Amino acid sequence: MCKIGLPQQALRKPLTWVCLNMYVPVLQSAATRREVAKGKCIHAHIIKMGYEPNIFVDNNLANMYSKCGFLKDARQVFDRMSKRSVVSWNGIIAGYIRYSQYDEAMELFYQMLQRGLQPSEFTFGSLLKGVAAAALKEGGKHLHALVVTFGFEFDLFVQGALIDMYAKCKSVEYARQVFDKMPERDIVSWNAMVAGNVQNESITEALRLFCEMKQAFTLPNQFTFAIILKACADSLFLELGKVVHANVITSQLDLDVPLWNALIDMYVNCGKIDDAFRVFNRMPERDLVSWNAILAGYVQNGYDKKALDLFRQMQMAELKFDEFTIATVFRICDNLVCIEQGMQVHALVIKTGFQANLYVGTTLIDMLVTCRRMDYAIKVFSEIPKRDLILWGVLIAAYAHQGDGDKALELFYQMQQLGLKPDEFIFCSVLKACANLAILEQGKQIHVHILHSGFESNAIVGISLIDMYAKVGNIKDACIAFREMPREDVTSWNAMISGLTQHGHGRQALELFREMQDAGIKPDHVTFVGILNACSHLGLVDEGCYYFDHMNQAHGIIPRVEHYACMVDLLSRAGLLEEAECFVKLMPFKPSPAVWRTLLAACRIHGNMELGERVSESLFAMDIKDSATYVLLSNLYAAEGRWNDAAKVRKMMSDREVSKEAGVSWIEIKSKVHVFCVGH
Template structure:
């Protein structure tokens, strides 16, 4: 190997060309916008003999190997590389980088190219080579090769290079070797003096911290990630984005939103990645005010609303209960990508607007956009929420026989839910038993929920036992079966279920509702009196109860799973989390203002009946998003038409 090999080898070019940046020497290449343009220039270079110039060949290679993903052509690049009369370190780095940034299959080629480079006695890898090949090792999980490359980097004296080290740490993280990543991280970072570093080294250190935070988030260790984040001496936008996306992907939506608010109120401006990372969290929490602020920020900052960001905005407005604004976003977007269509169809579905969902699906087909499996999940969900059995059957068949899509477990779950809700329990069970794939617990839970809804205790027992064997520590089957027993007044069986849960230390998910008032999220549990305004809330609950009785309210006490006196059952219903949230909304917002609530579980029959009356008595529009769908209450009615 020749350690003095330079990044660019002139290869016969003039002295003037050695001083200029290579790209400036070939303006015709800079003007290329597509591979077709480049291939024409390449043909001219070959014919004129310019391809014998190392710089010219390197620039041709650079364009087809490292242009943006839409315009690069790695097969073409590989041919150019193989035909180069002289390959220098820059050429090797370019081709390795191109393949390392591609998919997993092509990333393997990057590793093979690196091995080939090592056999070239005239070229030695440098600090620009290692980040690319290490990225390829991380992407493909080739940890043994990665360890050998790690050893070579140390041998070549690159242990102090921040970007080589950050890619080494990333490789160990991506391959699941967090302990090895930690050793490297603490060895290279913790003892350094940030003040004495130049800008490049400081930036490199921040990258290392970000990689470690991302690693902990990938493992689901959000506490460790947060601890590192809090210890950072310097942060970047990527640091904030990593925390936000990590929290969101791990289901800590409130934490994701809190970090986002901390970021936007500080010295960092959210960028595109920030927005697409935090929008799912905002959607799950139903934080409409924050979502509207974010949308305004996007437009005010002139950030392009592409398919991904646009779909996230549609999803946010849909899940925050404002389907009209979701439609407005959708209508401004190009109609070429199935992602945006699917987001809009799903929005209609969760709002119970089945006809609109079907119309949107048909319009998508007329626009020449081929439906995806996700679009069909949304469409079948819409049919299920509206009880459109025949339509659901038709679209399930169309998905398979017309669009040639293999049904996923989610599609089967939608069909079971559709049949079960409609009371076709035997057909739903037969559908499950004839599935070509093994049904998961979600599919069986859909049938169990239908058994509870229609009071089929015998089938419910059978399905519950299957679920108890399949997911023994999940409370769902026990609670559903207890519900069915309680509705029959079979308290001995209810006690038996509760005893089994206690013995197995299985806990029911507590009902939780939250409401966003003036940008602040307020959470309430069942019988929750921990809120600072608990006394006012309780007074409002008493007032609500009195006014509802005058309006004809009759408690549905079969929803209470305890063997209590009727009066005690009524009191238990009085303090369900969604009722507490409604009471808080009434005392915290001006008269006539809509109230929007999110609940983690399915809304119970009594709360549904109660909130219908509350909307009429207090002349409020009340929106409740439960685990399955939206309920829009107004003037004593619900948008679900009591079918949910």
């Protein structure tokens, strides 16, 4: 009766019919189903009946408690046993290993040896499994020595456990030594060796072993194919993945769900989402992993709307979601900037009890930040009980990037009060906040934190420091930060060149560019934006034209819209307005409003009314609601004394309900930033 899953019916038999060993199948059923209440009921019956101690029953009692997670009860049963066999010791050791209590397991193992018992292959199998899970390489070596001492060096089961242990301890070379010494190898041994290489990113070796295995006439099973497909997915080996897929079909194996999922994952990683979906459609049976894989595949390959449709299918099928499903859907809403759908999913999160889940909370806040719902993001943040550094970082970065530097700094100090240590990404965000607010003293305090935290040599942090000091006008400290950091990356040079240019040190920027070339650093498109700006501010028209041509001819960098904008600014500042207009018209792509505005501003400076009116018409055609165009045109008329025309532009602006952006100012008093707005 227990074998068909009805332990309670077995218990209904009169106890007089049941000898002691008849309890064993019921205990085994309770252990399999993790039904500790039923197991305790059996235990109570045994005690009540007053049976003599029975090692077979006691072993099963301890095993039942162990598998149900009641290790304390399992240990009590074990300690009270009058006789213990190797099976008894193996069972309790395996229980401790199962729940990651490796030290207790080893202590029992040594007690077992002290009592003169000979360990079996299953003893070492359990202990090696524990070592592998904890990645304790030295402990594994010690066990390996004991394996040899007790004569299990060539036991197939133990050798497989040794291979797995060394692989998980990132010592594939030791695993290979064990593998090479094996007198015979079964499919488990081959799989362990192949999987170990895949786990340690030795993909080529894993594929070579797969070929060796076939040459040794060992037929791969579902697990083998799943491992190789993972290797193909990780390395983006699409063609090889297709060959493995063909081998799966010709092998005539009954494909299990994990193997189907591995096929989907391989096609998704290789960017073949249609092939992945075809595999998905052919699956006779799917689990949540299958749905999650295809859902994430759509998102990964840019098919967010299809992913949303698939999620709706999942809802209609009344599938039970996990945190991965919910987080993926929040990423979809983030990509589509779809706040309404995101809020619906949030309602589902609350309904299903995932609101306190850190992974789900982080993706939800990411989505709310993208949709500019910071009020709701901070509410969700406050409702998550355990917040990690990533979650704090997401919110701090959001405030910094959206111009709320004071709130970013406030959160940063809250985080520190809780004893959390910032990482390099959080430091970059708060430095950006200081740069945007132009608050030097706060920036210096953050710099001190960076030095104490050991991030002074971090390239990303160094670039942010240069940017912060440059934007607050402290070029001297920006130069010091630049000279003290590793300068192997073009980004640090770009930050320094840009900072020098912005603060009128154009010649120093050009000198730094030459130094950069002498150091063998290859410039990129950002470098030339800084160089062209430097030429513009210095009025070096010929040099600017040279660098504009040089970037493509010498470095293969095709000019972008920002480079053309720099050239228009260069020509406009030099009073070459007609040439600047011609340059705009010859651009290989549609000029941006910023390019036209640059020219319009120059028309006011140089008093070119006719060109200014033409440019303003182009700007109005692009965006009739852009307040900057109205202001520049009005100022142009005012500069020429055409006050009536200036008033007409202002009236036109009012009639079209166009308003200027509010002016913002701030002041730092006693390390606190006070923000003031005008113009609402």
